[in-house]
Amino acid sequence: MNKKWIAAALAVCLAVGFTACKKSDEGYGVTVIGPEKTSAPSTVQPQTTAAPTATPKPQAGFVVGPVKDIDIVASLADYSAPSQTQLSLEEREQLAFFTQNGKTGVIDLKGNIVIPAEKDVHWCPVCGITNEGETEIYNAKGEVIGSGGHGQFETPIYYDTNTKKLYLENMETLVSWNQEMLNTLEPVIATVVTITPTTQEDANWKGSFLNDESAPVIVGETEGYMLFKPDGTALNNQVYEEIQRASTGTFAVKQNGLWGYVNQETGEEMVKCQYLEALPFNGDRAAVKAENGWGYISLTGRQKTSMDFLGAASAADESTAWVRTAEGWGVVNLSDYPPQAS
Structure with a gap:
């Protein structure tokens, strides 16, 4: 180990x-x-022997x-x-x-x-x-x-509420972050748990050890997620319900059932947790879901489009993205859907 x-x-x-x-x-x-x-949207109809039907207004x-x-x-x-x-x-x-x-x-x-x-x-x-x-x-x-066959290549990371330390899981053995630090330059997401010593005879023990097989432990249920710098120190000491990966210098985070964004360098809040769903930023655009529907915001949290799409994917740049309307999925110019006047 x-x-x-x-x-x-x-x-x-x-x-x-x-x-x-x-x-x-x-x-x-x-x-x-x-x-x-x-x-305008495509109006191509499948080939048929029946009389052509009127196409919808683009x-x-x-x-x-x-x-x-x-x-x-x-x-x-x-x-x-x-x-x-x-x-x-x-x-x-x-x-x-x-x-x-x-x-x-x-x-x-x-x-x-x-x-x-x-x-x-x-x-x-x-x-x-x-x-x-x-x-x-x-x-x-x-x-x-x-050919592939690699599967998911991820190392579980835990933050223990008892010892206030960070651990990596390696084949069911928890190793201190300082001993087995991952080679990363970006903050990492750690699952917050409570780790308690136990014995191998304990009916609740599930095979986890701390450092070696002489120290069996019980890893508690997930209590949330935290962000940590590469040196193992907490980014902002906040426990979140969920965290999505960093993109354009941000993490999407969930608090009290709502999503927002924090700066991956400082941990400071960039966009208040106010959205029902949130996708990673790509450049200066991120797709978010508000009460009325999906739309796009900037890194400053400013709405850049209307917020009434039925679905949305991350924008390819600041102008083009896949969105869903009542007619289906299509690619749109976001500039044609400006924010609605309040």
Whole structure:
């Protein structure tokens, strides 16, 4: 249970991944579900022998769609860069996961289906986009560039309310943060628990140890989450109900059932906890849900659009994003939906 053991394990995992990730020419034909660039939603109707029906009046601001047969799950800008795949931030923010018939694919901001839903892909923090069995890794063009199989590569971190110390979990053994500090330059999210000494004969004991097998402990239920600097000191001493990863220098945090944002350097509140839901910032835009619906705010908390979309994904930049209206999901120019006058 030491740094050398953990480093060796990480090296083996990554070495296996790099060996498997060989370039392949496989890819998919592009399916377009909307116009590449228009000022109104697509009105393309499926081929039929019946008489044509009247198309609905276009909505101003739509670049793609809207369409009803897919649901946008999340922009790939919401995920941290994978450690192994050459998929840049600029490429990721142009892509989004979508679901269709219960499975997940990838679509871009032009309405091109990059990876069909039948591949049922998901995000791996090591490889990026991979299929259900993690036998294939895809690049931003939908090409297969290797095989996966890494799964979620995360180390649980706990803050003990008894000792006021931070611990890493390594194979059910809790090791002091000072002994096994993670190699990170950003604040980390720790689960707040109460750790109490016990015996292996205790019926409530679940196999956890403190430092070694001579010190069995019981790890209590989750009491919340805290942010800690890389040196192990608390960022702001606040316990939150939930915390989402850092983006554009912020963490999204939940207090009293509502979401806001704090500065990842200082821990200071940037946007008051007032939203029902909140997505990570991408640049100077974040999608949030208020009582009337979804909309977009700036890093200062100022509303940049109306707040009445039925759904929203993180903006690709300060002007374009996937949103859901009564007509379905589509890509819009956010400037066409200014904040409503109060």
